[in-house]
Amino acid sequence: MPPAILWLRQDLRTTDHPALLAAIAEGxxxxxxxxxxxSPETRAIGGAQRWWLHHSLAALxxxxxxxxxRLVLRRGAVAEIVESVAAEAGSTRVHATRCYEPWWRHCEEAIDARLELRLHDGNYLAPPESITNAQGARYRVFTPWYRALLERMPPALPHAAPxxxxxxxxxxxxxxxxxxGLTPTSPDWSSGFGEWHPGEKGAWRALRDWLPVAGDYKARRDYPSLTATSRLSPHLHFGEISPRSIWxxxxxxxxxxxxxxxxxxxxREHGINLLDQMPDYGDRNGRPTFDEFGWRSSPEADRDFTAWTRGRTGYPIVDAGMRELWNRGWMHNRVRMVTASFLVKHLLIDWRRGERWFWDTLLDADxxxxxxxxxxxxxxGVDAPVFSRIMSPLLQSERFAMGDYVRTYVPELAHLSDAEIVAAHGQDVRVPEYPPPLVGHEAARARALAAWEALRG
Structure with missing residues (x-):
């Protein structure tokens, strides 16, 4: 038998890999x-993920x-490279794990037009198109969608590695x-990434370390000062472990x-369900009425955006989160919501600018x-609360005891007490080297609600 090509993308593992096993079965x-x-054009893999990819490929x-x-590495447009390697090896068959990003769909179509492409499910608990209501229609709201998913759980048992x-x-x-050249050199901004262990072994190690505390996940996961989250998201994104293995x-x-x-x-699966139905969901408002929303677009807004990216907003929890992101390539989920809400509603800056920044700086950007x-x-979004729901960084900081978290990433404020850190949100604390707030909380809230009312009216 001529060799089969195993086209790898976000499935960099050997355990529970249906495409790999199908290829082995043929020779x-x-x-x-x-x-x-x-092929991805403006969605080429971001800087932080290139660091992870380097180490994940080495481990694989x-x-x-x-x-x-062994792993064969090539660089260039996927369809042309696959066809070239197939010609060199005398191959006619290509096995791959199914992906749903629009550029991968286009690549799959191009390969299938030239060679025999066999796609396999393996990166999700269930194929997104398989979760439908009694009439066969797709869901766009999480709660009924998740109920339908649970009816199909547990997933099949994972396969052992060959x-x-x-x-x-x-x-x-x-x-x-x-x-x-996937890893940075001049300057090396990845020095804070050392706590991560990319690769399949690293994924299983992270899972093993987290399982003993999984029972506390619900109670502790919203507190960024606590180590309650699994930190499996980068491993899941790169397919170093399958979700059904975790399940x-x-x-x-x-x-x-x-x-x-x-x-x-x-x-996570609901996200791919939405993307499968709306391939441009990363660029288009799920609710078209927001196409007319009054996002700020000015040199002042650009300066505010830059301050946000650098953790210089004058809001301690926002700045701590943005600095954690830059230093570690990751941010606690609760803080992700706070920082995103601050950009969109306090600064009134289009969510797409923030999404692109996360795309380039998150190790788990998906x-x-x-x-x-x-x-x-x-x-x-199609399944989102109303815009008028505005998160208060002050209340979030107080409710989820974020003092230690702030002191870790904003050393200028390390001498402040928890109460002083909470009170600093929206106030000028007059600490050397720490900036005053870009905007007061009440002024920002009033501006956001005015923009919302203008859209509705």
Missing amino acids: PVIPLYILDDE DASLRKRGS DHIPPPRAWPASDNLADW HALGERDDAGAETYRSELGW LASNAMNWQYVAGT
């Missing part, structure tokens, strides 16, 4: 990863070599990973923590989740 396999900055190659295989992957008689040429690792636990975490897995979450906070 020799050529695992192929293509760095394609052309090591795992493949233990099984008698012991051996049959190699081809001759290997196609491969790029050198180091030559791709089954929780077993039959019915405590509040496990149930809440399952619903978070469901929320088009479906990123777009869904930003549109949810902004009130523009």
